[in-house]
Amino acid sequence: xxxxxxxxxxxxxxxxxxxxxxxxxxxxxxxxxxxxxxxxxxxxxxxxxxxxxxxxxxxxxxxxxxxxxxxxxxxxxxxxxxxxxxxxxxxxxxxxxxxxxxxxxxxxxxxxxxxxxxxxxxxxxxxxxxxxxx
Amino acid sequence: xxxxxxxxxxxxxxxxxxxxxxxxxxxxxxxxxxxxxxxxxxxxxxxxxxxxxxxxxxxxxxxxxxxxxxxxxxxxxxxxxxxxxxxxxxxxxxxxxxxxxxxxxxxxxxxxxxxxxxxxxxxxxxxxxxxxxx
DNA sequence: GTGTTAATGAGAATCATTATCGATTGTAGT
DNA sequence: ACTACAATCGATAATGATTCTCATTAACAC
Ligand SMILES: [Mn+2]
Ligand SMILES: [Mn+2]
Ligand SMILES: [Zn+2]
Ligand SMILES: [Zn+2]
Numbered sequence: 001x002x003x004x005x006x007x008x009x010x011x012x013x014x015x016x017x018x019x020x021x022x023x024x025x026x027x028x029x030x031x032x033x034x035x036x037x038x039x040x041x042x043x044x045x046x047x048x049x050x051x052x053x054x055x056x057x058x059x060x061x062x063x064x065x066x067x068x069x070x071x072x073x074x075x076x077x078x079x080x081x082x083x084x085x086x087x088x089x090x091x092x093x094x095x096x097x098x099x100x101x102x103x104x105x106x107x108x109x110x111x112x113x114x115x116x117x118x119x120x121x122x123x124x125x126x127x128x129x130x131x132x133x134x
Numbered sequence: 135x136x137x138x139x140x141x142x143x144x145x146x147x148x149x150x151x152x153x154x155x156x157x158x159x160x161x162x163x164x165x166x167x168x169x170x171x172x173x174x175x176x177x178x179x180x181x182x183x184x185x186x187x188x189x190x191x192x193x194x195x196x197x198x199x200x201x202x203x204x205x206x207x208x209x210x211x212x213x214x215x216x217x218x219x220x221x222x223x224x225x226x227x228x229x230x231x232x233x234x235x236x237x238x239x240x241x242x243x244x245x246x247x248x249x250x251x252x253x254x255x256x257x258x259x260x261x262x263x264x265x266x267x268x
Numbered sequence: 269g270t271g272t273t274a275a276t277g278a279g280a281a282t283c284a285t286t287a288t289c290g291a292t293t294g295t296a297g298t
Numbered sequence: 299a300c301t302a303c304a305a306t307c308g309a310t311a312a313t314g315a316t317t318c319t320c321a322t323t324a325a326c327a328c
Binding site: 066068070071072085087094096098100101103104105108109112113114115116117118119120121122123124125126127128131 | 200202204205206219221228230232234235237238239241242243246247248249250251252253254255256257258259260261262265
Binding site for chain 1: 314315316317318324325326
């Protein structure tokens with residue numbers, strides 16, 4: 001009488017992580033999220049934060065953003081192909097569902113005999129608020 | 135009578151590092167470069183490899199490429215603004231001095247009230263050789 | 269409820285990168 | 299060529315992020 005089921009379980013920790021990401025408009029690293037979760041509620045173990053972020057990312061539920069420092073940050077984004085416009089001061093993230101690279105990418109790939117080409121792009125700058133700090 | 139000079143010294147190690155980078159068409163991480171240098175010649179200390187790559191990168195002498203894993207790889211590139219087309223199989227790097235993002239970047243920035251916007255983009259795929267491995 | 273087993277969490281282990289600091293060495297000056 | 303000295307090197311310790319271990323907990327199908 002084996003309980004045969006390998007589906008994903010709805011744990012309290014995962015709910016907390018998703019909730020934290022969902023309410024923010026910026027991306028958080030595992031460390032940052034762990035810290036933030038420690039305060040509120042009952043906290044979530046660091047390993048659990050890493051595990052869930054990693055899983056959710058490969059399931060496509062959230063987006064992984066690689067910071068210039070090399071750390072990975074995560075954000076609950078809308079679906080479909082898009083890029084990010086990130087404020088390098090406050091971290092605010094704007095989703096860009098209007099991708100202007102497809103044509104360029106395709107053309108370059110052909111010119112150099114490359115196949116199965118993927119592209120990755122990101123814009124960084126100062127958002128309206130942070131840019132006001134003249 | 136102090137020897138007042140803070141210029142960059144021409145050390146044997148730096149020459150070796152530059153030579154190794156210059157002969158390759160792919161990017162190397164500090165670890166990889168250290169390993170490669172260990173075989174040939176008299177080898178260079180790991181810390182020295184890190185120091186010099188870091189320095190050369192911020193001096194603009196070489197390019198730093200952030201891999202998806204988070205490690206930083208370096209390559210001796212041509213000057214001026216450009217992007218990279220990288221084979222995800224063999225690591226070959228093609229410099230793209232034809233940047234097709236300026237317009238898109240500018241427009242997006244204006245639309246969202248961002249200023250001082252920089253863009254970063256990279257194409258990955260299979261080069262002609264690696265794509266032949268049907 | 270009970271059983272099965274995915275999920276958790278405290279802490280050890282990895283791995284890349286950085287910091288130490290005494291030993292070298294490039295160089296301007298003589 | 300000889301000196302003086304700061305820049306550089308290199309062996310190694312330290313850091314920091316991420317992953318692994320494994321005993322304990324808790325979803326959830328029956
Ligand atoms: Mn996104
Ligand atoms: Mn380059
Ligand atoms: Zn901002
Ligand atoms: Zn290739």
